[in-house]
Amino acid sequence: MNGFVMGSSVVAVALSPLLALFAAAPPPEGGVALVVAAPWGKAAAQVAQDAHIQEIGPERAPIGVLVKLGDEGSVTRLYENGAWFVVNGQRILELCSS
Amino acid sequence: MQQLKSNLSWLAEGTSFVGNESAALKVCSWVMIPVPALAALILNDLSTWWIFAAISIGLGVLTDQTKSMQPDTRDYVLSFCFVAHCILFTASLTGHPWQMDTHMLFFAALAIVSTLGNPMALLFATALVAVHHLSFSIVIPSLVYPGGDLLSNLARTVLHAVIVLMETGVLLISMKLRSEARAEVLLQQEAVKAQAEAASIAEATAIENQRYAAQVVAVFGEHLAELARGNLNCEIPQNFPAEYEQLRETFNATVAALNETINEVVAASMGIDDTAKDVTRASEDMSRRSESQAATLEETAAAIAEMTASVRSAAEGARNVEQVMGQARTEAEQSGAIVRNAVVAVQAIESSAKKIAQIINVIDEIAFQTNLLALNAGVEAARAGDAGRGFAVVATEVRGLAQRSADAATEIKQLISDSTQQVDKGVLLVRNAGESIGQIVHRVNEISGLVTNISQGAMEQANGLNEINTGMRELDQATQRNSAMVEEATSACKALHTDASRLAGLMSRFQIRASGGRMPKWVA
Numbered sequence: 001m002n003g004f005v006m007g008s009s010v011v012a013v014a015l016s017p018l019l020a021l022f023a024a025a026p027p028p029e030g031g032v033a034l035v036v037a038a039p040w041g042k043a044a045a046q047v048a049q050d051a052h053i054q055e056i057g058p059e060r061a062p063i064g065v066l067v068k069l070g071d072e073g074s075v076t077r078l079y080e081n082g083a084w085f086v087v088n089g090q091r092i093l094e095l096c097s098s
Numbered sequence: 099m100q101q102l103k104s105n106l107s108w109l110a111e112g113t114s115f116v117g118n119e120s121a122a123l124k125v126c127s128w129v130m131i132p133v134p135a136l137a138a139l140i141l142n143d144l145s146t147w148w149i150f151a152a153i154s155i156g157l158g159v160l161t162d163q164t165k166s167m168q169p170d171t172r173d174y175v176l177s178f179c180f181v182a183h184c185i186l187f188t189a190s191l192t193g194h195p196w197q198m199d200t201h202m203l204f205f206a207a208l209a210i211v212s213t214l215g216n217p218m219a220l221l222f223a224t225a226l227v228a229v230h231h232l233s234f235s236i237v238i239p240s241l242v243y244p245g246g247d248l249l250s251n252l253a254r255t256v257l258h259a260v261i262v263l264m265e266t267g268v269l270l271i272s273m274k275l276r277s278e279a280r281a282e283v284l285l286q287q288e289a290v291k292a293q294a295e296a297a298s299i300a301e302a303t304a305i306e307n308q309r310y311a312a313q314v315v316a317v318f319g320e321h322l323a324e325l326a327r328g329n330l331n332c333e334i335p336q337n338f339p340a341e342y343e344q345l346r347e348t349f350n351a352t353v354a355a356l357n358e359t360i361n362e363v364v365a366a367s368m369g370i371d372d373t374a375k376d377v378t379r380a381s382e383d384m385s386r387r388s389e390s391q392a393a394t395l396e397e398t399a400a401a402i403a404e405m406t407a408s409v410r411s412a413a414e415g416a417r418n419v420e421q422v423m424g425q426a427r428t429e430a431e432q433s434g435a436i437v438r439n440a441v442v443a444v445q446a447i448e449s450s451a452k453k454i455a456q457i458i459n460v461i462d463e464i465a466f467q468t469n470l471l472a473l474n475a476g477v478e479a480a481r482a483g484d485a486g487r488g489f490a491v492v493a494t495e496v497r498g499l500a501q502r503s504a505d506a507a508t509e510i511k512q513l514i515s516d517s518t519q520q521v522d523k524g525v526l527l528v529r530n531a532g533e534s535i536g537q538i539v540h541r542v543n544e545i546s547g548l549v550t551n552i553s554q555g556a557m558e559q560a561n562g563l564n565e566i567n568t569g570m571r572e573l574d575q576a577t578q579r580n581s582a583m584v585e586e587a588t589s590a591c592k593a594l595h596t597d598a599s600r601l602a603g604l605m606s607r608f609q610i611r612a613s614g615g616r617m618p619k620w621v622a
Contacts, residue, residue: 001171006222009178013226016185017237023138023146024192
């Protein structure tokens, strides 16, 4: 029991940077953002398309796509079209590069 | 290594101080629940504040669920929850200038976790903090150390780790001291608890014993009152509690023994009373006999005293007789000498008589010659005629004288012959008398010896009688003392009889079971 608790706790804490990513302030205008959508709803790419946000890169994840934000209301439109999270893409890039 | 394990055995035990410590951590966790969401909403203006709120609530629920967990698991979960609150709080201020300041909360978190008193939980929390920082340093270092490269970030992480380890070490030492103190307190508490339990048990036992004791005392009081009234048939039939059963058996045994003893005392008192009566009668008889014996002894002593005086007088008389016999012996011896002198004198008389007879013979021859001469003268005168007449007358006268001398000489001779015969007889008699006197002296000597022996015997008898008299007086005194003692013994026996009667009276107040089915009859 204790091993499970300790292991789960360590895993949870190790994943805490994700929280920082997802709960952090929205990316700035013109910045890169990661759009995460619900797996059972619209796909992330569809959400970006509906929000009139430009998708970046050839690769797609099932529930997330990288986009380049436009104006100030880009983030708001993404959430309105079904996005779960709009994460600062620069941090994601740091994460991927590390 | 073994020493290290030994030193950290209190760590391995993972013993947490159940109670107020976890409650304090829970309170802190509850306090921390709204903080990340409020910080995200108010300070950092994050639209994702609800994520912090949801996770914080989830952590709160998890914290609340720890009350049903095992203590060590609970400590790990509580540590995780509080560190997670800190992570949430730090994450809630991501991008905010104060985010760096929120790291202070991790140090506070370790201190708060240490209040659990579980060193393993503290190490676990420290590990979580380290994992958190490492993950950020490695994965997203820009969120922790903005503007630095990886090596400098790792160096800063190492610096932070050193600081955290120092704090953890201090907290562990403090916790160890606290653990030891708490262990000591727990030991004392356990001891006190054990003492309290023992006291409680003892109190309950005492109360129960007191109740039993009260019952026992009541029963004993009743039976002792019966015993005080002299009823020795007061055994306790009902059973007592086990701890008092021995007392009841002892009481019953005591009553039985007392019963038997009183029975024996009663019998002994009766025997003493009878014996005292017999002894009193015997003492009175003995007293009378002693008095009679004393009187007899007194008379006997007086008679012996008189006899002693008589014997002493006889001894003195014998001594006087001895003296008289001595005088008689002396006088007899003197008489013997006188007789011997008389014999000598008689022999001298005989010799003188013989000489006288010779003289008489001479005188007779002279007278015969004278007569012859006178006759011749007459013849001559006759021849001378008248001239011779005168001469013849003278011659006749001379002749007559010669005749008378011859006659006288014859008579004297006859007398001397008779005297000689008488002297011979006297000599013989004196000799016989001397012999008789010698025999008398010899007898007197024998008598004197016998009288001396008699005198000595009389004296010895007198001395013996004197000693007998002394013994009789002592016997008389002893008899008188015996008589007095017999009188005292009689008085003592009478007193003993009185005491036995009084004892019988005292014993009569006891109601006893007569041994052998016989109740004693008292004669007071």
